[in-house]
Amino acid sequence: MSDYRIETRCIQEGWKPKNGEPRVLPIYQSTTYQYNSSEQMGRLFDLEEEGFFYTRLANPTLDAVEKKIASLEGGVGAMMTSSGQAASLISIFNIVSAGQHVVSSAAIYGGTFNLFNVTMRKMGIDFTFVKPDAAEEEIEKVFQDNTRAVFIESIANPALVVTDIEKFARLAHKHGVPLIVDNTFPTPINCRPIEFGADIVIHSATKYMDGHATSVNGVIVDSGKFDWTNGKFPGLTEPDDSYHGVKYVESFGPAAYITKARTQLMRDLGAIPSPQNGFLLNLGLETLHLRMPRHCENAMKVAQFLEKDHRIAWVNYPGLPSSPYYSLAQKYMPNGTCGVVSFGVKGGREAATKFMDSLKLAAIVTHVADARTCVLHPASTTHRQLTDEQLEEAGVTPDLIRFSVGIENAEDIIEDIEQALNNL
Numbered sequence: 335m336s337d338y339r340i341e342t343r344c345i346q347e348g349w350k351p352k353n354g355e356p357r358v359l360p361i362y363q364s365t366t367y368q369y370n371s372s373e374q375m376g377r378l379f380d381l382e383e384e385g386f387f388y389t390r391l392a393n394p395t396l397d398a399v400e401k402k403i404a405s406l407e408g409g410v411g412a413m414m415t416s417s418g419q420a421a422s423l424i425s426i427f428n429i430v431s432a433g434q435h436v437v438s439s440a441a442i443y444g445g446t447f448n449l450f451n452v453t454m455r456k457m458g459i460d461f462t463f464v465k466p467d468a469a470e471e472e473i474e475k476v477f478q479d480n481t482r483a484v485f486i487e488s489i490a491n492p493a494l495v496v497t498d499i500e501k502f503a504r505l506a507h508k509h510g511v512p513l514i515v516d517n518t519f520p521t522p523i524n525c526r527p528i529e530f531g532a533d534i535v536i537h538s539a540t541k542y543m544d545g546h547a548t549s550v551n552g553v554i555v556d557s558g559k560f561d562w563t564n565g566k567f568p569g570l571t572e573p574d575d576s577y578h579g580v581k582y583v584e585s586f587g588p589a590a591y592i593t594k595a596r597t598q599l600m601r602d603l604g605a606i607p608s609p610q611n612g613f614l615l616n617l618g619l620e621t622l623h624l625r626m627p628r629h630c631e632n633a634m635k636v637a638q639f640l641e642k643d644h645r646i647a648w649v650n651y652p653g654l655p656s657s658p659y660y661s662l663a664q665k666y667m668p669n670g671t672c673g674v675v676s677f678g679v680k681g682g683r684e685a686a687t688k689f690m691d692s693l694k695l696a697a698i699v700t701h702v703a704d705a706r707t708c709v710l711h712p713a714s715t716t717h718r719q720l721t722d723e724q725l726e727e728a729g730v731t732p733d734l735i736r737f738s739v740g741i742e743n744a745e746d747i748i749e750d751i752e753q754a755l756n757n758l
């Protein structure tokens with residue numbers, strides 16, 4: 335990793351062409367790589383030599399993007415996955431097995447909640463969901479002897495809860511387990527959880543990182559800081575029978591976790607993105623440092639407008655001084671939070687849908703966090719499967735409108751909101 339500032343790293347990290355090679359990251363659309371001897375190929379399989387041999391495990395285009403993201407987050411290594419969902423699954427399954435337990439914030443993305451609460455339970459992994467704002471002593475009560483990880487979102491989608499990263503890092507470390515942070519909403523431009531004690535950072539790179547809604551991608555970043563040798567993680571310290579008895583910590587040191595994720599889980603689960611998607615993600619990353627401040631600036635203007643309008647029941651934007659999360663946001667992301675604002679219009683669920691249907695510039699789409707302003711009603715879409723109680727725990731009220739402010743002219747976005755409110 336270079337010493338350049340983050341803006342420079344967005345552009346310069348990752349692909350480093352040798353003399354005469356393409357300046358721009360090429361799309362290596364190849365499943366396979368040719369070698370002169372079977373012996374060398376054997377060494378690659380034994381992880382004794384670095385190199386590419388099959389794109390399910392690694393690909394030069396994806397490798398360059400992984401290096402860039404690892405640099406942006408301040409980690410020792412990263413692995414791209416075919417989606418944010420795959421990143422969440424693999425980040426936990428890499429260290430937690432059937433019969434073990436995870437402590438998770440209740441304020442998380444609806445898809446992640448279903449993955450944990452339904453699908454991963456079927457895999458024998460137990461979860462306890464805690465209110466992120468609960469006192470440290472309260473949260474501590476849910477830890478068990480078999481707890482192996484703690485999972486939070488830095489800014490929860492869509493509740494916009496800013497989670498106290500240091501509080502959860504303290505709790506996790508006190509119990510000898512890592513803290514995994516989904517950092518999708520602030521992106522490393524606005525928040526770098528590893529600096530506050532996170533051990534693993536994951537992303538739905540589908541959102542701001544790609545930024546243009548072109549490709550579904552995920553990524554897992556390893557801080558390289560967690561000590562896996564405390565006896566709780568034999569998968570990282572004992573021989574891996576499925577990989578010629580390799581011991582990850584012994585052989586790969588700080589990169590043990592991310593190497594195991596790749597050589598064991600990516601090999602077996604195969605959730606690899608296409609090289610084409612890696613190329614598009616890389617293009618997005620090159621302007622991430624320009625787009626994020628504009629998203630935040632526009633979102634702040636929208637939030638301030640909504641806060642003053644009498645037809646609005648409530649507004650939640652962690653950048654607003656009136657937000658209960660303002661001080662946490664100032665601490666963890668002083669340069670800005672994200673472009674997503676949530677609010678309720680007076681008149682509840684019905685008014686919410688009428689308002690949304692009247693919008694002209696802001697499109698109703700199942701997406702969030704890209705260049706174009708878009709809007710969604712989580713209670714009837716992404717969080718549809720949740721009970722009222724689960725909705726409340728996740729911080730999603732039935733009238734919540736998730737408004738993802740794009741990078742258009744803020745005045746145009748506000749005028750669109752105004753005309754839709756006039757229609758109510």
Ligand SMILES: *Cc1c(COP(=O)(O)O)cnc(C)c1O
Pocket residue numbers: 417418419420443445446487491516518519537538539540541550551552
């Ligand atoms: C969208 C999202 C996910 C899931 O990512 P996909 O790329 O859609 O699979 C996970 N976490 C957060 C915070 C998200 O916004």
